[in-house]
Structures are given as C-alpha cells and as structure tokens.
Amino acid sequence: MASITSLRTAAPRGAAAASATNPGGQLLSGDALTLSGVTRAFGALRAVDDVSLNVAAGQKYAILGSNGAGKTTLFNAITGDFPPTAGRIHFFGEDITDLPPHERIRKGLRRTYQSSLLFRDLTVRDNLFLAVRGVASGRFSFMRPRAHQASTVATDDLLERARLSHIADELVANLAHGQQRQLEIGMALAGAPRLILFDEPAAGLSPAERRELVALLTSLPAHMSFVLIEHDLDIALRVVDRVTVMHNGRVLRTGSPAEIEGDAQVQAIYMGSKH
The missing domain is CATH 3.40.50.300 (P-loop containing nucleotide triphosphate hydrolases)
Known part of the structure; x- marks a missing residue:
C-alpha cells in the first residue's frame, strides 16, 4: 500500500x-x-x-x-x-x-482482549463473581459471601446484563465461543466502568x-x-x-x-x- x-x-x-x-x-x-x-x-x-x-x-x-x-x-x-x-x-x-x-x-478503565482470559474450570457465575471482587473494596477477604451481600447481588446483575443467566452454573470450558465472548464483556462491566x-x-x-x-x-x-x-x-x-x-x-x-x-x-x- x-x-x-x-x-x-x-x-x-x-x-x-x-x-x-x-x-x-x-x-x-x-x-x-x-x-x-x-x-x-x-x-x-x-x-x-x-x-x-x-x-x-x-x-x-x-x-x-x-x-x-x-x-x-x-x-x-x-x-x-x-x-x-x-x-x-x-x-x-x-x-x-x-x-x-x-x-x-x-x-x-476496562478492557477485553483478542484471546480469551477466562477461568475455564470455573462456572460463568464464578468468573463474574471474581471480576466483581477484583474491583471491590475488601477484595482480599476470604469470607464466604451471602446471597444478599453486594458482591453476590452485583454478580447476579452482570449475569442479566451479559445475557448469561440461563447458563450461570455452566463451566466456562463447556461454553460456545460466542458465549465466552459475552462472558468477557460481562466481566469488563464489573465495578461500574x-x-x-x-x-x-x-x-x-x-x-x-x-x-x-x-x-x-x-x-x-x-x-x-x-x-x-x-x-x-x-x-x-x-x-x-x-x-x-x-x-x-x-x-x-x-x-x-x-x-x-x-x-x-x-x-x-x-x-x-x-x-
């Protein structure tokens, strides 16, 4: 050229x-x-x-x-x-x-990558939860979250926004390529970017x-x-x-x-x- x-x-x-x-x-x-x-x-x-x-x-x-x-x-x-x-x-x-x-x-500021950066041996919900915790205060806490806690509520919200609620408990390794891309977008939405x-x-x-x-x-x-x-x-x-x-x-x-x-x-x- x-x-x-x-x-x-x-x-x-x-x-x-x-x-x-x-x-x-x-x-x-x-x-x-x-x-x-x-x-x-x-x-x-x-x-x-x-x-x-x-x-x-x-x-x-x-x-x-x-x-x-x-x-x-x-x-x-x-x-x-x-x-x-x-x-x-x-x-x-x-x-x-x-x-x-x-x-x-x-x-x-958030970003997704050309190659998927997901935890393939965890579920969709777990990946989104980790994304929520990663940008939250107290993210190093080892306390098990309860259903009403902010991180759990935020995870459920991301499942809806990423249109993945119907496969929330599926392992990432079992997802179609397009679903993995949706999950990456959902993870990028964590923490009100x-x-x-x-x-x-x-x-x-x-x-x-x-x-x-x-x-x-x-x-x-x-x-x-x-x-x-x-x-x-x-x-x-x-x-x-x-x-x-x-x-x-x-x-x-x-x-x-x-x-x-x-x-x-x-x-x-x-x-x-x-x-």
Whole structure:
C-alpha cells in the first residue's frame, strides 16, 4: 500500500473542551478519553505514530484498520500494558499517561482482549463473581459471601446484563465461543466502568453469535463510553457513532459511520470497490 502522508484527525464532539486548561495548567475535559500525539515505538519501528483523538463521555467509538495498522498497540498504550514513548493520555480530564495498569482500572478503565482470559474450570457465575471482587473494596477477604451481600447481588446483575443467566452454573470450558465472548464483556462491566476497550469481540463468531453481540453492545447504558476494535465492519458501523480508521500506525480518517463507509480512500484500502 502507498504510504499515507499529511494525515489529520477530524475533531469529534467535545474536542474544544478537551483543549481548555485551568489556571493551574490541568486539562479540563468533558471527554472520556483524549489522546494527544500518542506514539509507541519498538526500536526503530513506530507501531503507533502521533495519534490524536477524542472520545466523548457516553460515546460509542470504533477504531478500524487492517492487520498491522497499530490498533491493538494503541489499546496497549491506553491501558498501560505498553505505555506510550511520546504523547499524553487523559481519562476524564486526568493525565494517566504514567499510571500503572491497575491504577487505570481503579479509575474506571476496562478492557477485553483478542484471546480469551477466562477461568475455564470455573462456572460463568464464578468468573463474574471474581471480576466483581477484583474491583471491590475488601477484595482480599476470604469470607464466604451471602446471597444478599453486594458482591453476590452485583454478580447476579452482570449475569442479566451479559445475557448469561440461563447458563450461570455452566463451566466456562463447556461454553460456545460466542458465549465466552459475552462472558468477557460481562466481566469488563464489573465495578461500574466509565469506559471499556473491546478488542475484536466478534472474532470467530457465527452469524447468530454476531447478532447476539450486537444486541449486547447496543444494550449498554447510554452514559457508558466504549472504544471498539473490529474487523467486521458491519458490526462496528452498526454499534458506534464515531469511527477512526488507522493505517501504518497513523490516523487516516475520523468521522461518522456514514462518512467512513462512503469515503473513497477508505473503501479502496479496506473495503474494496464495493461494500
């Protein structure tokens, strides 16, 4: 593919607020996530190169691009798994660039991964319970929970929200791939997250499982922001209201789903001549 030069990100809603500062120099923002010139280099390779974007509070956002575009590396920079080598990351106005991953989790940032990270020898309910306890105060307590306790109630709520109540006592090892993806989303919802990063949640799903995933994503609370990496464009463009397309580690285009779907350069590179 030809190299892309002179790329600029279109400013999503809330960008003006994101750039304002108070007299003390602290960023003031109504946005959930603001990336400013984020770069992640591995030696001479810039896997992510000068990426800037804003995700408004409550916004549903997609990052698209072919393999090697830098999408997952960008997620790793946001979560702190591989912190950026340049640029800044603000989460609801607070600079989290140098925070360790567990501190970002405590502030309400969650993430799912391309490969399932589940306890396969435990039940669905047990996995969700551990997720609830992992972000709760007193999470190291060895006291057996009772039915009315907050962690148990929260687990039951997650079973409903993830649409998994009917298989609550099934071992994870016995679940279909799509059900495991649903469980991962349910675990990411533990502890009232403020923003979730979904890394290719539709990967390997059947058509029926894709429909279930769309229903689950569209049922998330309106106030909750999420950013979605997805190769399935039909899913991504149905569940978000803002899209950034990446190419060779940089931002190629940012716009609404309709704008991205109708963009000739995006079609030529990612979708072919027809979509």
